Amino acid sequence: xxxxxxxxxxxxxxxxxxxxxxxxxxxxxxxxxxxxxxxxxxxxxxxxxxxxxxxxxxxxxxxxxxxxxxxxxxxxxxxxxxxxxxxxxxxxxxxxxxxxxxxxxxxxxxxxxxxxxxxxxxxxxxxxxxxxxxxxxxxxxxxxxxxxxxxxxxxxxxxxxxxxxxxxxxxxxxxxxxxxxxxxxxxxxxxxxxxxxxxxxxxxxxxxx
Amino acid sequence: xxxxxxxxxxxxxxxxxxxxxxxxxxxxxxxxxxxxxxxxxxxxxxxxxxxxxxxxxxxxxxxxxxxxxxxxxxxxxxxxxxxxxxxxxxxxxxxxxxxxxxxxxxxxxxxxxxxxxxxxxxxxxxxxxxxxxxxxxxxxxxxxxxxxx
Numbered sequence: 001x002x003x004x005x006x007x008x009x010x011x012x013x014x015x016x017x018x019x020x021x022x023x024x025x026x027x028x029x030x031x032x033x034x035x036x037x038x039x040x041x042x043x044x045x046x047x048x049x050x051x052x053x054x055x056x057x058x059x060x061x062x063x064x065x066x067x068x069x070x071x072x073x074x075x076x077x078x079x080x081x082x083x084x085x086x087x088x089x090x091x092x093x094x095x096x097x098x099x100x101x102x103x104x105x106x107x108x109x110x111x112x113x114x115x116x117x118x119x120x121x122x123x124x125x126x127x128x129x130x131x132x133x134x135x136x137x138x139x140x141x142x143x144x145x146x147x148x149x150x151x152x153x154x155x156x157x158x159x160x161x162x163x164x165x166x167x168x169x170x171x172x173x174x175x176x177x178x179x180x181x182x183x184x185x186x187x188x189x190x191x192x193x194x195x196x197x198x199x200x201x202x203x204x205x206x207x208x209x
Numbered sequence: 210x211x212x213x214x215x216x217x218x219x220x221x222x223x224x225x226x227x228x229x230x231x232x233x234x235x236x237x238x239x240x241x242x243x244x245x246x247x248x249x250x251x252x253x254x255x256x257x258x259x260x261x262x263x264x265x266x267x268x269x270x271x272x273x274x275x276x277x278x279x280x281x282x283x284x285x286x287x288x289x290x291x292x293x294x295x296x297x298x299x300x301x302x303x304x305x306x307x308x309x310x311x312x313x314x315x316x317x318x319x320x321x322x323x324x325x326x327x328x329x330x331x332x333x334x335x336x337x338x339x340x341x342x343x344x345x346x347x348x349x350x351x352x353x354x355x356x357x358x
Contacts, residue, residue, distance in 0.1 A: 019257050019293045026242045026250060083288070112292045134235050134296045137242075 009147045010034040010073065014044045014080035014092065015110070024079065024110075024135060031140045036073075041080070041087030041095075048075060050099055075105055076147040079131075082111035082118065090122060097126040106146040110135055212354040219345045220357050226342070229301075231335050236298030255339055258297050262332055265290045269325055273318070283321060284313035290328070294335075301331040 011033045013024045021037045028035045038044050078096065082089040089109050096102045109122045112133040119130045128146045131139045226232045243250040265286050272283045291306035305328045312320030346356050 017261075017289065017293055017296070019254060019261060019296050022254050022257060023239075023242075023296055026247065030242060085285075112295060133292065134238070134298075136238060 008034075009076045009144075010036070011143070012044060012047060012075045012078045013037045014039075014041060014078065014084070014089070016040060016081065016084045020081065020110075020133070027135060027137055027140055028079075030137060031143075033143075036075075041084060041089070041092035044078065044080065044092055045095060047073075048078075048096070048102055048105075050095070050102060076150060077106045077108065077143055079108040079110060079143075081133075082109050082122070083113070090118075090125065093122060093125050093127055104150060106143075106150060108143065108146075212349065212352045215345065215349050215352065216354060216357045219342070219349060222342055222345060226338055230304075231299070231301055231338055233298045233300040235295065239297060252343060254297060255343075258293055258299070259336060261293055262290060262302075266325075266329060266332065269328075273321055273325060278316075278318060278321075280313050280316050280321075284310055287313060287328075299331075299335045302328065302335055305331045 011028050013021065013028065013035060015021045015024060015037070016039050018039075021039065025035050025037050036047065038047055078092070080089040080092050087095075089111075093107050093109065096105060096107055103126075106128045107126065108129045108131060109127045110131045110133050111118065114132055122130055129139075129142055223232075239251050239254060268286050269283060269290075272279060272286065287306050287309045291303055291310070294300075294302035294306065305324065309321065309324035309328060312324055349356055
């Protein structure tokens with residue numbers, strides 16, 4: 001197919017549980033991704049090169065990335081637990097989406113609790129997927145499309161107009177402005193995962209079951 | 210003991226753990242993640258679970274001994290234990306945590322203490338059984354055999 005090897009995709013996994021970190025690391029490596037695990041939202045932001053004390057919203061012109069931090073390590077996706085002490089996964093999601101330098105990184109939320117309002121909130125804030133724990137290998141198969149989209153997006157930075165330059169083959173017939181927020185589509189959802197439907201969205205994007 | 214007997218013993222023992230709901234499907238998932246490159250994955254994860262659970266059980270005991278119990282804190286610990294037991298497939302431990310959380314919500318001390326007792330029992334059970342299972346696996350490997358699926 002001529003696709004680039006998956007090991008060029010780097011996933012940052014965030015979870016305060018050491019058991020779950022070990023598990024997600026193994027799952028991701030089995031799926032041939034490069035993995036970095038951290039145990040908190042603040043460490044995740046540090047790794048991504050974003051410090052909480054930088055007011056990146058104030059000055060959009062200068063990059064919000066601290067020059068001292070290694071942003072050469074590209075992160076193609078962040079997968080984070082929801083319930084964490086201090087900064088929750090939701091807080092982390094928000095910070096990433098509010099950051100001019102990080103907002104295009106796809107974020108996936110994991111939770112052991114099936115709370116419909118929580119799921120909606122995360123999806124509305126821009127999470128690509130919401131996985132119920134324990135996460136399975138089959139769940140991780142859903143990650144690749146999100147990371148591939150980001151790779152092709154790198155060719156045309158921000159300010160893409162309403163017409164999507166790269167119509168993705170899976171989701172045809174969908175008018176979508178260039179942000180990967182508010183998309184909760186995925187085909188082939190495993191049947192044993194009963195996830196409640198997120199609220200229907202005004203632009204008619206299909207929701208996942 | 211001969212190899213075939215050992216292997217049969219292991220298969221039967223494993224089956225009994227699932228039958229008794231000590232373990233569930235998630236444990237099978239863990240085993241599937243183990244391979245020649247990561248031959249000790251299951252033992253490693255389970256060891257982390259043991260360490261973490263013992264820490265949590267101690268924290269729970271301390272928290273419930275306080276004059277003025279912080280139920281939010283107790284609940285947070287139980288939530289963690291519920292999560293980790295679910296992640297390794299320790300179903301009975303996980304289920305006992307659910308009842309525990311309900312009592313936390315009701316701020317029911319007696320209920321919480323009873324649940325802590327129950328969680329300890331279920332934890333000891335899964336620990337003993339998994340340790341025995343790992344022992345059987347080791348015996349098989351040392352006899353030059355392979356672990357039956």
